[in-house]
Structures are given as structure tokens and as C-alpha cells.
Amino acid sequence: MKNTGVVRKADELGRVVIPVELRRTLGIAEGTALDFHVDGENMVLxxxxxxxxxxxxxxxxxxxxxxxxxxxxxxxxxxxxDAIEKSGMVNG
Structure with a gap:
């Protein structure tokens, strides 16, 4: 992973702002769905x-x-x- 050198603090609700430069570079627009993953002690977005x-x-x-x-x-x-029809859950 590349270190960007950007540091942001979480607010009282746990929110963190992703800098506009990173959002533009990564193509993250308003409404873009993001997944959170945990890898050991790291959180990956x-x-x-x-x-x-x-x-x-x-x-x-x-x-x-x-x-x-x-x-x-x-x-x-x-x-x-096909699986639903074969299970008999609905009439084919």
C-alpha cells in the first residue's frame, strides 16, 4: 500500500473526511458505496x-x-x- 502522508482525525461521531484530492484520484463521487475491511490492526476502505x-x-x-x-x-x-424454481418456493 502506498502511504499518502494524509492524516485526518475522526470527529465525535467517528466520521473521517476523505480529502478531495484522494476522492478525485480514486473516482469517489458523492454516493459512492465504500466497503470497510479489517486486516489485523488495519482498516482498509x-x-x-x-x-x-x-x-x-x-x-x-x-x-x-x-x-x-x-x-x-x-x-x-x-x-x-433456476434454483428458486427447483426448490418449489414459487410456481414456475
């Missing part, structure tokens, strides 16, 4: 990838569901629908 919940395929064309909490590719949607 990443732009959320639109990876399919079923297949793991990453594509901008994946369908966004549940307010951006889940994405489905066409293949993943088809596999999910």
Missing part, C-alpha cells in the same frame, strides 16, 4: 465492487438490488431463478 452475489463476476452491467447491498449478473440471476 475500498470502493464497493459490483460483484455478482452468485457468480462473483464483476461488471458495471450487473443489476443492483437492495439499495446497492447486492448485485446480480445475468448469469447469476438465471442461476438464482
Amino acid at each position: 475500498r470502493k464497493q465492487e459490483k460483484s455478482c452475489f452468485v457468480t462473483g463476476d464483476v461488471s458495471e452491467s450487473n443489476l443492483e438490488l437492495l439499495d446497492g447491498r447486492m448485485f446480480l449478473s445475468k448469469k447469476g440471476a438465471s442461476e438464482l431463478l
